[in-house]
Amino acid sequence: MNSEKTLVQGRSAIVVGASLSGLMTSLALARAGLEVTLLERSARKSRTGAALPVAEGLLGRLTGQPETGQQSVPSGAQAWTDIHAALRDAVVADARIDFRAPVLVTSVGEDRRSAWVSADGGEVLRADLLVGADGHRSVVRVSVSPDTPDAEFSGYVIWLGLVDESAISSPAWPSDLAILYEGDYCLNAYYLPGEDGSTFTGERRLGWGWYDAGHNELLRRSGVVKGNVVQRSMRPDDMPDSLFKDLARAARHFWPDPWREAILDCLSRRSIIGTPIGEYMPDRLVTERICLVGDAAHLPSPMTGSGFSASAEDAMALGDAIERCDDLGEALRRYEDRRLQAAQGLVRSGRSFSRSFAPRGAAQ
Ligand SMILES: Cc1cc2nc3c(=O)[nH]c(=O)nc-3n(C[C@H](O)[C@H](O)[C@H](O)COP(=O)(O)OP(=O)(O)OC[C@H]3O[C@@H](n4cnc5c(N)ncnc54)[C@H](O)[C@@H]3O)c2cc1C
Known part of the structure; x- marks a missing residue:
């Protein structure tokens, strides 16, 4: 059944995608005084071996509130799953954010009065602002950059895994991080706190990400990469x-x-995930009522180690721009002015790794 809902005029936003960027952006927009509806297609909790660097005081900067023992995101290298859980708890506790999952957004658009999303159940939601935080295959990006909507396959995959240190009998590695190159491979391996947050030897977790340009035919055969x-x-x-x-x-x-x-x-244990690497170089981040954040906005190779921190910067820059400027179109232009060049520089730096690691790119 079709139904249409318009959120509060003047102070409302819809955020598509409730992974790290969507969660951070929702918190920053709520802090700026907007009523936020956050839509996520997946009800599943994913478990990856990815580790991300968290800046000190991240949650406090996003929410404008002091962090408490119950509500904080620990700083330093943290497991993706732990960061996601902490941000999700903060979103669920925020009365200004209406978090709905599973909701698959199928199309988006804007007119002079509002931006809208259409969901797979037939529901149409309207708000003043629409934010695409929907990752590398963004549906929202099509409205911002209709001529270049797709991230391009870079010609390699990263295999990821995570294991409790208690399951490992070999002596510990002398440092917290190893970056090793051998043959056609590159391995990033790191220690992460245990699930209970312990950083003691024997109680941590070992995460690893193995870059591999040698299985592209398999990626294509299994359909995880199609064309480019x-x-x-x-x-x-x-x-x-x-x-x-x-x-x-x-x-x-x-x-x-x-x-x-x-x-x-x-x-x-067959407990690995393979993420084919894509890259996206943005030439714009906004229209009049729609903007992009995180991997939807700019997709660098994970080898840059900076996609998450760039996503956090996006969320904070957007929240600041909305808070300081009553005119939405002008606020979005300020957001783009603050973030576009940095995002382009980040993608460029990842491309230089990709070109040396997989020189034939998607063609191989
Ligand atoms: C293997 C790997 C290693 C990485 N390592 C690092 C690192 O060391 N350092 C670092 O800073 N960054 C790293 N990154 C990058 C970092 O993880 C991301 O930049 C960051 O998590 C932001 O992602 P995102 O939330 O923008 O997108 P995503 O995580 O892709 O989230 C998009 C969300 O949108 C939802 N969605 C998509 N389409 C729809 C739709 N139509 N309707 C509703 N919901 C939708 C998805 O289900 C998903 O939840 C790494 C990334 C990968 C893949």
Whole structure:
């Protein structure tokens, strides 16, 4: 059944996508006084091995409130899942944010009076501002950059895994991070706090991300990459036995313990995810009522290690611009002025890694 709802005139926003960017942006917009409706297509909690650097006092800066013991995002290198859980708790506790999942947004648009989203159940929602925080395959990006809506496959994948340190018998690595190059591979491996936050040796987790330009044919055959466009991540159910064998053989040959042991443990449990890497260079971030943040706005190679911090900067810059300027179109232009060049620089720096790591790009 079709239904149409218009949110409060003058002070309302719809945010599409409730991953890290969408959660941070919703908090920043609520702080700026907007009534926010946050829409997420997935009800599933994902578990990846990705680790992200969290700046000191992130949640306080987003919400404008002092952090408390119950509500904070720990700083330093943190597991993606832990950051997501802490931001989600803060969003759920904020009465100005209406968080709805699962809601799949199928199309978006704007006119002189409002911006709108259409959801798969037939519902149409209208608000003053629409924010696309919907990641690398953004639906909202099509409205901002109709001529260049797609991120491009960069010609390599990152295999990710995470394991409790208590399952690993090899001696600990002497530092918290290792970046190792061997043959056609690059391994980023790191210690993360345990699920209870412990940073003591034996109680942490080992995360690893293995860049691999040698399995592109498999990515295409399984449909996770089509043409030049990444469709989705590859999950264990999509992975043939031969892939686990290939990776185990290469891990034994190339990587030192404890990372070798961690990788073999994840492979034996079939607990890995493969994310084909895409990159997107923006030439704009806004229209009159629509804007993009995070990976929807700019998609750098994860090798830059900065996609998350850029997403946090987007959220704060957008919140500041809205708070300081009554005219929405002008606020969005200020947001773009503050963020576009930095975002382009970040994507450019990732591209130089991609070109040296996978020189033939998507063609290989
Ligand atoms: C493997 C990997 C390693 C990384 N490592 C680092 C690092 O070391 N340092 C760093 O700073 N950054 C890193 N990043 C980047 C960082 O994770 C992202 O920049 C950051 O998490 C922001 O992502 P996002 O929320 O913008 O997008 P996403 O995480 O892609 O979230 C988009 C959300 O939108 C939802 N959605 C999409 N379409 C719709 C729709 N039509 N309707 C409703 N909902 C929708 C999705 O379900 C999802 O929840 C890494 C990324 C990857 C993939």
